[in-house]
Amino acid sequence: MNVLLWHLHGSWTSAFVQGPHRYLLPTVPGRGPWGSGRPSACTWPAHAVDVQPERLADTDVDIVVLQRPEEIALADRWLRRTPGREVAAVYVEHDVPHEAAATSRHPMTDRDDMTLVHISPFNALMWDSGRTRTAVVEHGILDPGRRYTGELPAAATVVNEPMRHSRTAGTDLLPGLARGAPLDVFGRGTEGLGMRLGAATRIQGRGDLPQSRMHDELARRRVYLHPMRWSSLGLALIEAMQLGLPVVALATSGAAAAVPPEAGVSATDPERLADALRELVADPARARAHGAVARAHAVRRYGLPRFLRDWDAVLHQATADHRRRRPRDIRRRATHLRVVRPAVEPRR
Structure with a gap:
């Protein structure tokens, strides 16, 4: 038709x-x-x-x-x-x-x-x-393929216009979460984000990259962070899971049902999430195992x-x-x- x-x-x-x-x-x-x-x-x-x-x-x-x-x-x-x-x-x-x-x-x-x-x-x-x-x-x-290397001991997240959507996107939570692991934030309007949040040594805004390049960059980070308080269900989260990244996510909105327990850590306590980031960054083997579960789940549930x-x-x-x-x-x-x-x- x-x-x-x-x-x-x-x-x-x-x-x-x-x-x-x-x-x-x-x-x-x-x-x-x-x-x-x-x-x-x-x-x-x-x-x-x-x-x-x-x-x-x-x-x-x-x-x-x-x-x-x-x-x-x-x-x-x-x-x-x-x-x-x-x-x-x-x-x-x-x-x-x-x-x-x-x-x-x-x-x-x-x-x-x-x-x-x-x-x-x-x-x-x-x-x-x-x-x-x-x-x-x-x-x-479209399955980006398993690209995970986790070679960089940092967390990645994707947030467009993080300052404009501070509460809904969880931008205000990032300085506290960055105590668990350095954060690389991708998306529109992320340039200079660490400076604006007063955490320039722990949070780096990486800008809005072409999709394939962004996928490669996400896959180099050890864990994916989903800090959204109020969201339908971000495609970036699903893409990260299909890339093979383990997930640390706020258990709110659509993410609460999208991330299985074996794929990482999902909780409503930011302190628990910061601890999870710290633990996964320090344990590459565990991060890789959670990422394999995340990919299998995302390919099955969110496949084309x-x-x-x-x-x-x-x-x-x-x-x-x-x-x-x-x-x-x-x-x-x-x-x-x-x-x-x-x-x-x-x-x-």
Whole structure:
């Protein structure tokens, strides 16, 4: 089928477009957040293609994969069909609620025309989606391969904009955790992080590296630290596990269920985490053994084949539901609006 989606989250989209469909990525002049298209520096398959918005109205689109509320109006204008009503649609929620946990109502709450797909069971648990049908498709990633050497007696972590997201990302915890092991922090906005946190001798900001190079650098560190207080489930954590790194993680949010006990240490006490970093850095053999368990678990649970199978089932179910619902929706538009756009037969 032809799937319209925006390139929003790099690693997630890289995995998603590995499926068997044709993926249409809106591309606007200058690119930008509403039309970044297919990235130039990537190895995506040929069936992930750029599409100009002005051509979408004449393009056969079977389903729209939405990831931001604003995309509904964009798709309606570009396709001249309303997602959910006149073309099948699903909405992917990548994040936990930004405000109150457990009581935040999702922007797609109480819709009867699309499925809300969460990327972790924790997401689905926290968001109030009312009567909207929900599903969970956990992350899947392209396996970077076991690259672990653990040659550097330090911990690695990946945090984008750590000062801006201090509490949610656990940035404020890093100086205390660095007492257990030197920390190398990768990601956007990490330059000079140690100086800003008053721990320049123990915390080094390593910047935002290209993915493959970052994977190599993570694999050289002895342990991966996941300090996130409030997060759906970071892809960097899964990538580190598939690389073969042992994990020391705050047992909060999605990470509590993603990291098995044999893969390292998971706890809510920062002192316990600092001790775990110290112990694993001092014991390379133990670190390597935990890392082997972490990799086996992550490949099994977050492997690409399972991810693509789950998504294929969601897409086929959504298009089948739309076909069954569509005649009723067209009659509803005729009754309430008195004007009906020309019907377009769905692909079979």
